Amino acid sequence: xxxxxxxxxxxxxxxxxxxxxxxxxxxxxxxxxxxxxxxxxxxxxxxxxxxxxxxxxxxxxxxxxxxxxxxxxxxxxxxxxxxxxxxxxxxxxxxxxxxxxxxxxxxxxxxxxxxxxxxxxxxxxxxxxxxxxxxxxxxxxxxxxxxxxxxxxxxxxxxxxxxxxxxxxxxxxxxxxxxxxxxxxxxxxxxxxxxxxxxxxxxxxxxxxxxxxxxxxxxxxxxxxxxxxxxxxxxx
Numbered sequence: 001x002x003x004x005x006x007x008x009x010x011x012x013x014x015x016x017x018x019x020x021x022x023x024x025x026x027x028x029x030x031x032x033x034x035x036x037x038x039x040x041x042x043x044x045x046x047x048x049x050x051x052x053x054x055x056x057x058x059x060x061x062x063x064x065x066x067x068x069x070x071x072x073x074x075x076x077x078x079x080x081x082x083x084x085x086x087x088x089x090x091x092x093x094x095x096x097x098x099x100x101x102x103x104x105x106x107x108x109x110x111x112x113x114x115x116x117x118x119x120x121x122x123x124x125x126x127x128x129x130x131x132x133x134x135x136x137x138x139x140x141x142x143x144x145x146x147x148x149x150x151x152x153x154x155x156x157x158x159x160x161x162x163x164x165x166x167x168x169x170x171x172x173x174x175x176x177x178x179x180x181x182x183x184x185x186x187x188x189x190x191x192x193x194x195x196x197x198x199x200x201x202x203x204x205x206x207x208x209x210x211x212x213x214x215x216x217x218x219x220x221x222x223x224x225x226x227x228x229x230x231x232x233x234x235x236x
Contacts, residue, residue, distance in 0.1 A: 004180040005171040006055035007162045012180075014047065015159030016188030018152060021196065025148040032149045039141035040153025043134055047154060047195075048161035050130035053123045056169075060120030069124040071104035076132040077211040084136070089208045097208065100215035135214070138198055139207035147199040155195060 001009070022029070058066055078089040078097055089097070141150065166172070174180065202210050 001055070001059055002179075003177040004174045004184075005166070005169075006059065007052050007166045007169055007171050008174060009180060009184060010048065010051045010055055011159045011162030011166070012184040013159070013187045014044075014051075014155050014162065014191060016185050017191035017195070018156035018159055020189055021148070021152045021155055021192045024192075025152060028146060028148040029152065031146075032153075033145075035141070036145045036149045037153055039137070039145050040150045041157045043137050043141075043150070044154040044157025045161055046130045046134035046137060047158040048130075048165070050127050050134055051158070052162055052165065053127035053130065057120040057124035057127065060118060061124060065121070066124050068105060069121060070128055070131070071101060071215075072125070073128040073131040073135075074101045074104060074211055074215050076128060077135050078208040080132055081136055081139075081207055085140075093206075093208050093212075096212045100212045103219075104215055132211075135202075135207045135211055138202045139205075139210065142199060142203040145199075147196060147203070151192070151196045151199050155191065 004012075054066065054070060057069075061069075075097055078094065081087055082089065198210075205213070
């Protein structure tokens with residue numbers, strides 16, 4: 001964010017991911033159906049709102065506060081699924097959601113509890129709704145679509161939606177920097193693998209159970225981010 005605006009970076013990242021996935025799975029595009037275009041566009045819009053708002057919020061709030069607010073997507077998924085699809089989660093699943101949510105709050109740290117209501121906090125809070133919507137939409141369409149086709153469409157849609165949002169948010173194309181270019185390409189490749197895996201896995205895993213699994217993301221981040229020299233995590 002020191003070298004690029006949030007919507008440009010999110011757009012470049014996901015457009016890169018879409019191009020990579022289209023090259024890898026180009027043969028699958030021959031039989032693309034309308035439902036896969038609709039599903040991909042809907043999930044892509046949720047991705048754009050979720051990543052875009054969260055990234056924009058990080059410009060004015062700390063990472064710990066952002067993590068605390070973002071953790072609210074964990075209880076939101078079963079509640080939204082219950083409200084929209086009338087599917088009440090089982091008691092043990094609700095217990096898992098509660099434990100995952102508490103764990104995320106503990107990982108956020110005590111500084112995250114000092115939450116205000118500034119623009120950054122509001123942007124991050126709204127992003128949790130989009131993240132929850134993304135997980136629910138993937139679960140709703142997973143069994144009826146081809147994971148490869150939907151992945152291509154949603155990644156390209158997210159990138160295009162993000163670029164379209166730039167003039168709305170008053171954002172301009174930044175000066176060229178190898179930093180944002182390499183970061184966007186690297187994250188784009190990772191996003192291709194991530195979204196394909198989510199679309200494939202949620203064919204057999206419910207959105208609520210998937211949310212509990214996704215809640216382990218900061219744990220893996222802590223493990224991967226440990227410094228080999230000191231055995232501790234680098235400062236945020």
